[in-house]
Amino acid sequence: MENRKSTSWWGMAVLCLFMLCGAPTQAQQMNHKPWLSLSVLNASTMLPGGGDLFLSSSILHPGICLGTEFVLKERSANQWLALAKIGYFYHRLSQYAIQLYGEGGYRRYLYKNQLAAEARIGAGYLHAIPALQVFKQDEDGLYQRSGRWGRPQAMLLLSISPSYTFGAGGNRPMRVFLDYQFMIQTPFVKSYVTFLPYSLIHLGLSTPIPCKSKI
Numbered sequence: 001m002e003n004r005k006s007t008s009w010w011g012m013a014v015l016c017l018f019m020l021c022g023a024p025t026q027a028q029q030m031n032h033k034p035w036l037s038l039s040v041l042n043a044s045t046m047l048p049g050g051g052d053l054f055l056s057s058s059i060l061h062p063g064i065c066l067g068t069e070f071v072l073k074e075r076s077a078n079q080w081l082a083l084a085k086i087g088y089f090y091h092r093l094s095q096y097a098i099q100l101y102g103e104g105g106y107r108r109y110l111y112k113n114q115l116a117a118e119a120r121i122g123a124g125y126l127h128a129i130p131a132l133q134v135f136k137q138d139e140d141g142l143y144q145r146s147g148r149w150g151r152p153q154a155m156l157l158l159s160i161s162p163s164y165t166f167g168a169g170g171n172r173p174m175r176v177f178l179d180y181q182f183m184i185q186t187p188f189v190k191s192y193v194t195f196l197p198y199s200l201i202h203l204g205l206s207t208p209i210p211c212k213s214k215i
Contacts, residue, residue, distance in 0.1 A: 033211050035069040039179065039204025043089045043097075046199050048182055055180050056201045063089025065099075065202060068209070077109040083120065089200070096129040097185075101155060113168040122157040126185055156184045163206075175206040 041064065044057035051057035067085035074080075087099040101124020109116045129150035163177035179202035188196035 032071040032074070033208040035175070035206045036209050037065075037067045037069060037085075037175075037177075037204055037206035039065045039067075039177070039202040041065055041087070041089060041179075041200050041202045043091060044199045044201075045091070045094075045196065047197050048199060051199065056199055059092075061089060061091045063087060063097075063200075065204070069206065079107040079109075081105045081107060081118070081120070083122070085124075091131065093131055095131050096150075098127040098129070098150075099155060100125045100127075101157065103157065103159065105159070114165050116163050116165070118161050118163070120157070120159040120161070122159065124155050124157075126153040126155040127151075128153050128185070128188075153185050153187070156186075158182045161202075172207065177204055177206060178202070179204070 040062070042056055043061040043063055044051050044059065046057060048055065065085055065087035067083055067087075070082045072080045072082050081104065083103040083105070085099070085101055085103070087101075089097050089099075091097065101122050103120040103122030105118050105120030107116050107118035127150050159179055159181045161177050161179040163175050165173050165175040167173040179200075181198075181200040181202065183198040183200060185196040185198065187194045
């Protein structure tokens with residue numbers, strides 16, 4: 001039974017990646033270069049507005065995230081986006097979290113092609129590795145270490161992000177962004193904490209991936 005559950009979670013992760021494979025093709029058909037992003041983050045276990053810094057906490061749970069962005073549709077100052085990301089963060093005394101997820105969203109340029117705001121929704125796979133040793137009692141009444149390789153989890157996200165693009169219209173524009181993500185990890189502990197809320201603050205940079213022009 002345990003192996004079946006693990007296989008189903010890995011199948012979900014593969015399906016998520018397979019669905020995202022269509023995004024680059026559609027973006028290339030529109031002649032849009034994909035963008036590469038890199039951000040550092042802090043993860044806080046709280047609901048929105050619940051921390052001592054309102055959207056975040058002064059307690060540090062650091063992480064990093066690497067992603068790609070594809071423009072699926074564009075009309076004047078509006079863009080519809082698809083994003084694929086892989087991330088990692090450390091929650092002290094709880095877990096190491098490895099994220100693999102996709103997002104879909106909408107961006108609106110507020111000033112020329114520089115100042116923008118966007119909203120996104122996403123879902124994906126999270127692999128949770130315990131930060132502390134976990135022991136379970138076996139049939140002989142002895143305690144054996146378990147869970148050292150982690151356990152599969154699902155993650156759901158809602159994100160908002162202001163950004164500013166330097167050198168818009170040039171050969172190498174650079175976008176600076178601040179992401180606020182509200183994330184649900186599930187099932188964290190089935191017996192009493194099924195849903196674990198996180199508020200994540202990302203600060204990062206994004207730039208187009210150089211592509212060879214077609215002859």
